[in-house]
Structure formats: structure tokens, C-alpha cells
Amino acid sequence: MNRLAAAALSFGLVIGAGFPASATDLDALSDAERDAFRAEVRAYLLDNPEVLMEAIDVLESRQADAQANVDVNLARANADALFDDGFSWEGGNPDGDITIVEFLDYRCGYCKRAHPEVAELVSSDGNIRVIVKEFPILGEQSMLASQFALAAQIVEGNEGYKLASDALMTMRGEISGDSLTRLAEALGFDSEAILDEMTSDEVGKIIEENRLLAQRLQISGTPTFVFQDQMLRGYVPLDGMRNVVRDLRAEG
Structure with missing residues (x-):
């Protein structure tokens, strides 16, 4: 309001x-x-x-x-779908006492801004588990980017996803079939297999599951974070995220 x-x-x-x-x-x-x-x-x-x-x-x-x-x-x-869906990429400490879920779009300027700060939070803390939900909402290029990241995960494994996701977050210029082919080759991926997988039923199902989950959670923008059972709708600077983590631990 x-x-x-x-x-x-x-x-x-x-x-x-x-x-x-x-x-x-x-x-x-x-x-x-x-x-x-x-x-x-x-x-x-x-x-x-x-x-x-x-x-x-x-x-x-x-x-x-x-x-x-x-x-x-x-x-x-929606805890199961958030924290244990069986397909979302997970990083950080798998046994961490705090779990953070991020809904992101690679064309979102605030997602790009938050990306290194989330990485710093997770690495400096050492006791945080992080989960990424691909949520392409800013048009065709966003969709292509998410399809590429998920295809990299399926073809190249979790390490491949992390490489692809990090690269997409820092990527400048248009996202297209040609630019993604060049990116796949630069990352040492099987570019043909990645591009074929981008339009697979599995990739499409993951994106649709994330869209439905976001709908249930009343999420309409990126980045959106879920810290345990608290939602942060929009960009939050590093110090703010650290404060949320501190408060959650204080609550036990």
C-alpha cells in the first residue's frame, strides 16, 4: 500500500x-x-x-x-517443496543450521547485485545451506538462461550448474542460442548436449514446479529469499541478511 x-x-x-x-x-x-x-x-x-x-x-x-x-x-x-524437492541445486553446508532458498532471474539487476553477497554470506558463515530456485519471469532471455543453467546441471552435474549460474549472473549483453553456445564452450561443456537438454521435458517440469511454488508462496518478483520460514521479498544487503541469520539463531 x-x-x-x-x-x-x-x-x-x-x-x-x-x-x-x-x-x-x-x-x-x-x-x-x-x-x-x-x-x-x-x-x-x-x-x-x-x-x-x-x-x-x-x-x-x-x-x-x-x-x-x-x-x-x-x-x-510448502516446506517440502522449498527445502527438499529433489532437483534444486544446493550449496553451502548441507548440514547447516540455517537454510536459505533464493528465487532468482538472471536478467534481474537486483539478483545480480545480491549474487556475490549471498556467496559471501554462505562462505563466511560456514553453517548455512543454500538452495536456488530458477524463476525466469523477465521474458524470453530469462527463460533461456534458466533453461541453460538447468541443462548444465543435468548434463554436467551440480558443479556444472554452479559454473553456469555464476557465469549467467555476470553475463552482459543479449542471451541467445549463439551466446549460450559460446558460454558452454568457454566453460568446457558439451555445448550440443546442453542446447538439446534446454528444451527437454525435465527442464520444463522443473521451471513449472518452481512457478507453481512461487504462486503458492505469493512470490511475484526476484530476488525473493526464504530464510527458514521467513520471507525477504526483494534485495537485502549483506549486513541485513546477516542480521536475519543472527536473529533466527537467537530464536533457537
Whole structure:
């Protein structure tokens, strides 16, 4: 909700908080009483504009808390698909006490920005398991990139996926059949096998499963992270991610 809409709702909260219920039933007032009431509210807010901003902050905080509770329930209800689907690439410490799932798109600028920071978080911590969900939502080139990464995993194994994924995150320029052929050759892959696998039923099924999971989790953008049962919708800098990990460990 934008702050203008929040302001409208908060205006109602201010009215309700400052006057008895009978006074806020405008239909029960005469025209003169209604005009006087509105004038009093307007004058109060003009004299005390900080009250309106405080009400907006309270409303936004309550909405954020409510969304966080929804996200926890969604993550728990979809735990198997998030953490144990049998096909998503996994890295970091397989026995880590914290698991992070990232939904990413290789054409997403914020995913590119987050990529080295996630790597630094996982490597510097040493006790984090990370899972990647291919979620191509930014057009045909995004789809080609995810198909390439998944095909690399199937043909070249988990190490091949990591090489392909890292390369795609730093890739500049257009993603096409030709550019992916050159990338496969540069990485030492069997380019013909990779390109054939990109359109396989297996690759298509994985992408569709990830899309359906994102739909159930109400995820519509990238990057989106799931830290255990907490969702971070959007880019979060390294220090912010470290704080989330610290808080999760403190909660036990």
C-alpha cells in the first residue's frame, strides 16, 4: 500500500481514536453537527500534522507484521517443496543450521547485485545451506538462461550448474542460442548436449514446479529469499541478511 492510501486509512484511525463512537457516526449527525465535526478534525490535523504521520507508521507496521505472519504460514505449508524437492541445486553446508532458498532471474539487476553477497554470506558463515530456485519471469532471455543453467546441471552435474549460474549472473549483453553456445564452450561443456537438454521435458517440469511454488508462496518478483520460514521479498544487503541469520539463531 502506498503512503497516500495509508494516509486515508490513518485519517479514519485518527478520527476513531479521538472521538466517541457516537460522534463518528456521521449519518446520525445533523448537517450542522457534521460540518462542525469535520472542521474540528481538520483543524486538529493542521495543528498537529505529526499525528497523521504517526498513524501512518503504526498502520504500516501492523501491515508488515500481518504479512510476515502470512509468509511464515506459507513457508511452513510448502516446506517440502522449498527445502527438499529433489532437483534444486544446493550449496553451502548441507548440514547447516540455517537454510536459505533464493528465487532468482538472471536478467534481474537486483539478483545480480545480491549474487556475490549471498556467496559471501554462505562462505563466511560456514553453517548455512543454500538452495536456488530458477524463476525466469523477465521474458524470453530469462527463460533461456534458466533453461541453460538447468541443462548444465543435468548434463554436467551440480558443479556444472554452479559454473553456469555464476557465469549467467555476470553475463552482459543479449542471451541467445549463439551466446549460450559460446558460454558452454568457454566453460568446457558439451555445448550440443546442453542446447538439446534446454528444451527437454525435465527442464520444463522443473521451471513449472518452481512457478507453481512461487504462486503458492505469493512470490511475484526476484530476488525473493526464504530464510527458514521467513520471507525477504526483494534485495537485502549483506549486513541485513546477516542480521536475519543472527536473529533466527537467537530464536533457537
